[in-house]
Amino acid sequence: MAAKAKTDKSDADTKAVEITEATKEAAPLTPAKSKAPQHSFLSRLYTGTGAFEVVGRRKLWYGVSGAIMAIAVLSIILRGFTFGIDFKGGTTVSFPASGDKGTVQVAQVEDVFKKTLGHDPESVVTVGKGSSATVQIRTETLSNDQTEKLRNALFDEFQPRGPDGKASKKAISDAAVSETWGGQITKKAVIALVVFLVLVALYITVRYERYMTLSALAAMVFDLTVTAGVYSLVGFEVTPATVIGLLTILGFSLYDTVIVFDKVEENTHGFQHTTRRTFAEHANLAVNQTFMRSINTSLISVLPVLALMVVAVWLLGVGTLKDLALVQLIGIIVGTYSSIFFATPLLVTLRERTELVRNHTRRVERRRRTASATGADPSESSEAPEATEAIEATDTAAANAATAPEPATTKAATSSKPAPGARPVRPTGTRRPTGKRNAGRR
Secondary structure, X not given: OHHXXXXXXXXXXXXXXXXXXXXXXXXXXXXXXXXXXXXXXXXXXXXXXXXXXXXXXXXXXXXXXXXXXXXXXXXXXXXXXXXXXXXXXXEEEEEEOEEOOEEOXXXXXXXXXXXXXXXXXXXXXXXXXXXXXXXXXXEOOOOHHHHXXXXXXXXXXXXXXXXXXXXXXXXXXEEEEOHHXXXXXXXXXXXXXHHHXXXXXXXXXXXXXXXXXXXXXXXXXXXXXXXXXXXXXXXXXXXXXXXXXXXXXXXXXXXXXXXXXXXXXXXXXXXXXXXOOOHHHHHHHHHHHOHHHHHHHHHHHXXXXXHHHHHHHHHHOOHHHHHHHHHHHHHHHHHHHHHHHHHHHHHHHHHOOXXXXXXXXXXXXXXXXXXXXXXXXXXXXHHOHHHHHXXXXXXXXXHHHHHOOOOOHHHHHHOOOOOOXXXXXXXXXXXXXXXXXXXXXX
């Protein structure tokens, strides 16, 4: 029996040596560090892992935003706006597009107007479709004689039908619009804008902080200026519907900006107590995490606006709806850009001027330099604070344990009752229960 046991022990030692040698031979074949998985663009965009550097390249975005702002301001100063009849006053003449001589065409109306009054009208549009279509003429303010002369010429040429289906001169209507009406609308819009900005500033300051208030207000000014610059540059007509649309896009711009700021606040809560990321890196991560939400919000907002433009232009031909949808479409696109590439980088720039953020950034950079000098991976040091904090906590606990006095074991040994809060100790010399019946009887 002794010889057999000795042989078995020798065989076990031989196997252990073989396994050890095989392990040593196979060890060099295993890479020291596995490569990080490569994710596609859409995957990184959807997961929001911080792969897109936005805040770190804020100087680039400042340059782009500044160029866009400069072009908008220069266009407003040099080209000005194309104001509608509601702002500069004038006369409108309208009549049904269907008459005894067939459907009226815009070119025919322009020819009749020029032959009658000697100059071209400002605009001639057909509003609506089918039997409800109406021709609208907008021109400078006409006298009563000029208006009557134009009505007679239009009736003789097109014979428009009245509600009873018969040709009637009463089917042609005219109205004079005073320029003061547009001025009143503008004045009320400015008052509403000021009240809105004050309430927004108070809310963001109370809910978040003053730096976010400054960034949000700057983003809204950027949105308004660029949208107005697009109208000036392209030559779109400015109407009361345009002013209403400008006030509408303010709400969208603020909503998208606050969504990003809320994530920034969540990521930077207590950031000064850790050295994983700087404040700028936390903000950049927040932007990445809200990328998909901003894109989805913009798409969902653009779809009904595009539908409104289709209905206004191709189906109904209502100019008011077209003006309202146009300014909203431009504002949504500009607001999405400013909330991501302008408001958040501006917030980081303002916060980095504070002593708290500057000191924290220096701590993070010093920690990363130390990690690089000691041979550790700086990326792991900056991206894995849990492990670092755990090591620091372990070192602190070990130091406390070394300096703490040794507990008195004599009293604990003589007393069978554990002290309050003491960790239970398993009695020595006893087996751990296995849960099997008759496990200890062999």
